[in-house]
Amino acid sequence: MSLLDHYAEAAGEDVIDHLRQLANLLRDRTVVHVNSTRVGGGVAEILTMLVPLTTALGIQARWEIVSGDSEFFECTKAIHNTLQGKRSLIPNRLLRIYEETNAANAEQLRPLLEEADFVIIHDPQPAPLIHFCPKRKGKWIWRCHIDASRPHRPIWNYLRSHVAAYDASIFSLAAFAKPLPHPQYIVPPSIDPLADKNCQLDDSEVDAVYREFELDPGRPLLLQVSRFDRFKDPVGVIRAYQLIKKFLPGVQLVLAGGTATDDPEGDAVLQEVREAAAEDVDIHVLLLPPNAHRTINALQRAASIVLQKSLREGFGLTVTEALWKGKPVIGGDVGGIRLQVVDYHTGFLVSTPEGAALRTRYLLAQPEKLKAMGEKGRQLVRENFLITRQLREHLTLMLISMDGARDRLELF
Numbered sequence: 001m002s003l004l005d006h007y008a009e010a011a012g013e014d015v016i017d018h019l020r021q022l023a024n025l026l027r028d029r030t031v032v033h034v035n036s037t038r039v040g041g042g043v044a045e046i047l048t049m050l051v052p053l054t055t056a057l058g059i060q061a062r063w064e065i066v067s068g069d070s071e072f073f074e075c076t077k078a079i080h081n082t083l084q085g086k087r088s089l090i091p092n093r094l095l096r097i098y099e100e101t102n103a104a105n106a107e108q109l110r111p112l113l114e115e116a117d118f119v120i121i122h123d124p125q126p127a128p129l130i131h132f133c134p135k136r137k138g139k140w141i142w143r144c145h146i147d148a149s150r151p152h153r154p155i156w157n158y159l160r161s162h163v164a165a166y167d168a169s170i171f172s173l174a175a176f177a178k179p180l181p182h183p184q185y186i187v188p189p190s191i192d193p194l195a196d197k198n199c200q201l202d203d204s205e206v207d208a209v210y211r212e213f214e215l216d217p218g219r220p221l222l223l224q225v226s227r228f229d230r231f232k233d234p235v236g237v238i239r240a241y242q243l244i245k246k247f248l249p250g251v252q253l254v255l256a257g258g259t260a261t262d263d264p265e266g267d268a269v270l271q272e273v274r275e276a277a278a279e280d281v282d283i284h285v286l287l288l289p290p291n292a293h294r295t296i297n298a299l300q301r302a303a304s305i306v307l308q309k310s311l312r313e314g315f316g317l318t319v320t321e322a323l324w325k326g327k328p329v330i331g332g333d334v335g336g337i338r339l340q341v342v343d344y345h346t347g348f349l350v351s352t353p354e355g356a357a358l359r360t361r362y363l364l365a366q367p368e369k370l371k372a373m374g375e376k377g378r379q380l381v382r383e384n385f386l387i388t389r390q391l392r393e394h395l396t397l398m399l400i401s402m403d404g405a406r407d408r409l410e411l412f
Helices: 003-011 013-024 042-056 070-083 092-115 127-132 153-163 203-212 234-245 266-277 293-302 317-324 353-364 367-384 387-403
Strands: 030-035 060-065 118-122 139-144 168-171 184-186 221-225 252-257 283-287 305-308 329-332 347-350
Touching: 003 013, 003 042, 003 387, 013 387, 030 042, 030 092, 042 060, 042 317, 042 387, 060 092, 070 092, 070 153, 092 127, 118 127, 118 387, 127 153, 139 387, 168 387, 203 293, 221 234, 221 293, 221 317, 234 252, 234 266, 234 353, 252 266, 252 293, 266 283, 293 317, 305 317, 305 353, 317 329, 317 367, 329 353, 347 353, 353 367
Parallel strands: 030 060, 030 118, 118 139, 139 168, 168 184, 221 252, 221 305, 252 283, 305 329, 329 347
Antiparallel strands: none
């Protein structure tokens, strides 16, 4: 059975047939994805399977990364934060390091990038690469995974000086798109239903996480899975749990996450979380390795309710993962979470720890409602947020970029 046949079982034969029709028009074309890390974060998880699936369709796909020192990632994290609304200026010294690091990476990547039919650059880290590849043969597309709806204006203006040179850009939501002198496309992210993090597990693997992390299967379990990042508001989740525990003393909380190689703030946030958890034996703060996908899968399946109380969120793939496993999600009323948490249907949208606590108590008191929400959530993901849908939209976008503006594509 081929790779594509395996996905037909999860997404449907008609979906795979459509992908093959689109890919026939792109056969032997080359596409290169570039980001800044192979582990940690949603972008790396998407590319891990998006690239092999593209190759399986007869398109030559590659995935490259840009590397840099601690000051480079200090700068790119600051850009990331200011795009999400943090008001701060970045020293010119760091911006020079940012550009010089991209110039150095271009020396290594230039032959590949200049010859590719399509180059998709992910997020701010490699955005300046375009200026160091003057003999570009193909189309260059900037893919923004960040909630850039209300950026700090001086930093957006700086980044725009790089992004404006691209042939097109992709945003996860229409609300994130910015005025740019080229076509913009809306492509929400997706999950891989066959990956270790999302595949079906035996009950024994779920039981194993109870034992490993000393969790009680007889009591309600709340879970948030995220990098330790202030915009994910892990301390706010602890506050919500503390409010819930006043009424439901048996409740347990797991905050599971890791760090990404391009995020220098993770250790400091983890320490803040551990301090907020204090000595509460029912709060489990888990620092998991990048390859702990089956552990995360099992934790999500063990959870009664999954939280994602983000303050800013480009999309929130952990929400998608939880819904795929039939779990209602109580999520922050921000960004891409709004696309997935349909209020009162697949979970609840909240803005405060108090709101999260109230909605959690409501669901724990109504197990039939909790189950029905979970079933709706799984169907929502199957129809809208599997990787096969994202791949279809990438192929369509490439065809449009290659052939100029057309209002119809002929498939044979």
